[in-house]
Amino acid sequence: MPLRSFLFAILSCCILSSSTVAEESETDAELLQAVKTLDEAFSRRDKETIRSMTDPLHMSISPAYQFFTQDDQLKALPELKLTLFKASPKTIVHPTPRTALIRYEAQIEGTFEGKTLTKHVQILESWVKKKGKWIETSYQETPLP
Numbered sequence: 842m843p844l845r846s847f848l849f850a851i852l853s854c855c856i857l858s859s860s861t862v863a864e865e866s867e868t869d870a871e872l873l874q875a876v877k878t879l880d881e882a883f884s885r886r887d888k889e890t891i892r893s894m895t896d897p898l899h900m901s902i903s904p905a906y907q908f909f910t911q912d913d914q915l916k917a918l919p920e921l922k923l924t925l926f927k928a929s930p931k932t933i934v935h936p937t938p939r940t941a942l943i944r945y946e947a948q949i950e951g952t953f954e955g956k957t958l959t960k961h962v963q964i965l966e967s968w969v970k971k972k973g974k975w976i977e978t979s980y981q982e983t984p985l986p
Contacts, residue, residue, distance in 0.1 A: 869933050872941055872968060875975035876931070884923055888915050896969070896978045903962070903982035905953040917953075925950035928964075939970040946985065961985045 875894065882890035892911065899911040906921075908914035931945040943966040951958045962982040968975050 868935070868938075872933065872943075872975050873931065875968070875977075876943065876966070879977060880926065880928075883918075883921070884926065886918050886921075888918060891915060891918070894975075894977060896976050899977060900979045900981075902980070903953075904959045904984050905956060920954045921951070922953075923949070923951035923958075941968045941975075942966070943968065947982075949982075959984045 878890065879894045881887075882894065892915065895911050895914075897911050899908075899914065901908045901914050906917065908917065925948060927948040929946040931943050934942045934944075936942065944963065946961070946963050949958050949960055949962060959982065961984070963985055965979075965981045965983075966977055967979045968977050970976070
């Protein structure tokens with residue numbers, strides 16, 4: 842009898858684990874689509890999409906600029922001119938089911954206020970799911986050699 846209970850427990854764990862992996866996979870696919878949509882909005886300078894996909898207190902920090910609100914970043918958006926943004930595969934960590942940290946490296950070419958952007962950076966983004974929609978709350982670039 843104890844062996845049967847033990848086997849049942851193992852089988853239950855396997856079934857629950859695979860459903861959790863499937864849920865994470867769907868969540869990550871939805872999140873990665875949101876990241877792609879927001880990246881494209883910045884490339885197109887689409888203020889409305891950026892406004893709808895970032896938190897009003899969105900913080901954006903890079904070697905070239907620092908913004909501590911969504912409004913400040915949107916006002917400066919015309920000064921950002923990207924000619925290349927090539928990202929490596931992303932690593933996603935979910936501290937909670939409705940939050941995510943995304944880390945990756947990127948090759949960037951462009952200017953901000955006429956100054957050349959740092960070409961090789963590590964990026965850390967934080968996202969929160971609000972009312973069923975992923976919203977970016979912060980974005981940080983750190984220069985890499």
